Amino acid sequence: MAAFIEIKNLTKKYRLGQEIITALDNVNLSIAQGEFLCILGTSGSGKTTLLHIMAGLEKPVRGEVLVKGVSLTKMKEKDMAYFRRKHMGFIFQSYNLIPTLTAVENVALPLIFDGVEKKEREKRARDLLIQLGLKERLKNKPTEMSGGQQQRVSIARALVNNPKIIFADEPTGNLDSKTTKEIMDILYERVKASGVTLIMVTHDLDLAHYADRVIHMVDGQITKIVEKGVSA
């Protein structure tokens, strides 16, 4: 059976003045549909770079990313934007909500770009936010919410377009341990309920147990793959 996401010989280099940094070094990986994949590694190991290339936000020096056989690395910018809007969701460490928009509007933003009507998109955003426990914060701006609440808004935003893949880059990196657990529980529940593929980057070993599979990265290379149930 062909994998849902196929990563072949991915190499990425950055130039930093005179120095050339190899952020990814010949990475190969297959991801199944509906899988919760955790990419674990210390800071600077290339996790974010891998995530960005998988999301078509950056182009690799060499190699290819295929989603259902379609090459993202060869896709044109406009088609890629369209692909992200239709099939991908994003969760960031620092939430990255738009400060001027309310919770509902932030969640509805991907649908605005997709041309969904205001009534429809705001209803979907509201429903999601209520499901995530933010009934009292619908009309609040990001600055009026706690970190955990903001991250829940951002999860709702990632889910609103019913994506096939969600990318989460250190989603709990800015949260305390209690909130981290809350957020992870919500995220886990959501992805399992919807069958979405979740690719989560973290340096926190404690989060690994949520994942179906954990990929360990060191210096741009995959050093270890751990399946669920097998302790690291």
Next chain:
Amino acid sequence: MNKLDILKLAHRNLWRRKARTILTVVGVMIGTTAIVVMLSLGIGLKESQRKSMERWGDLNMIRVQQGINFDREGKPLGEAKKLDDAAVAEIKAIEGVVAVSPAYESGGEAKFGRKRGHIQLIGIDPEEMVNLEFTASLGRLLKAGDRNVMVVGSQVINNFRDEAEIRKMQRGMMFYEGPRRLERKDPGEMMDQRIAMEIRNNSNHEKKRIFNFQVVGVLEGEFKQHAYQAYAPIEDIKRMRKFMMEGTQNGGGDPRMMREIAMKTGGEVRATSSRRPMQGYDPDDYNFLLVRTEDVTKTREVSDILRERGYNTYSIADQLEGIEKTSRTIQAILGGIGGITLLVAAIGITNTMIMSIYERTKEIGIMKVIGATFQDIHAMFLAEAGLIGLMGGTIGLGLSYLVSYIINHFSRNFMSRGLPPGEEVMGISLIPPYLALFAMAFAVLIGVIAGLYPANRAVRLSPINAIRNE
């Protein structure tokens, strides 16, 4: 992304930095006001010139005169055309011509009741008078079959004085106070009166004859040229001329007229006393032809055609053209001054947008990551810039109306001084609807153009840099 959403988002983003946006809008507002007020002055100027020309004469009337045309260097162009019935027929056939009447000009001492004075009498085809768009304020115009009647201009009465007035004038008790201040007499006084015109023979000044006319109407318009003239059927004038020229050696011709022709043609005045008749002029030729056209544009077209054919034409519309050229230049200068102000405002918009893009780099990146296309980002920033233009343009237009009102209010006293009483005082600043529309569209366009560069910058921003800075 749907258009309304783009506008709403743009609007929202603008008000994040109220002070900055307001200042930028004020810039556009001042620019728009400058351009609109400047152009309104130009338009007002042109309009008031047109009005004063109209007051003086008709814009769709051409006078075809005897004599030939000259080029810029003063060299005659072609041969003089004869003004005869063939010419009348020829001109009538030109497209855009409504009516043509031949005319003789004559004048002389006249008396009515106990008053004496002078009348400048023009003989025209009585049938054509109504088509020439004369209007009578009292009585009627000339009509076919009229004989020994005249229609007088409303100022003609002011040329007549009774014995008492003449004595007063002779004693120097009446100071010349300028025609405006002179007491106006009621032109109705002449209605139905019998005017006796005393005509002298050209070669024998002792020989004179009285020609009687009955006034059947008074012409409308106090300030037009025809206000000082009287009109009579052309056949009556022909009889007068016949008497005037009886026994003239060179076959006739009013000596004044001949002198006039000589001057017009650049010839010598000597021609009047010469035994040879001046070449190309038949004393029976009409003095001039009056041609009525459909409108001002036709007046120009017909004038051009006539000049090409060698006719010597005169129309107020010709002068209007020159005046329009001048006022177009003035308008261009005034508009240019306003344009510079708006250019400065446009730079303000660009500056504001660039600053705003710097501040929102991260946000733009996020939008791109979650699915905004280049076009979406581009449209959003253009919409913001366009909105600044629209707001500045709208407020600026409102302000322009106010400024225009104030200018007109204060210039009114000053302006009305030169105008005849009863005449509507026109503002020197005019904002016609097309100018208002143009100003708004222009302000928005300027905004959008000013937004192009920043919008392109926003599009080029890398989404990665935006979200990597964590």
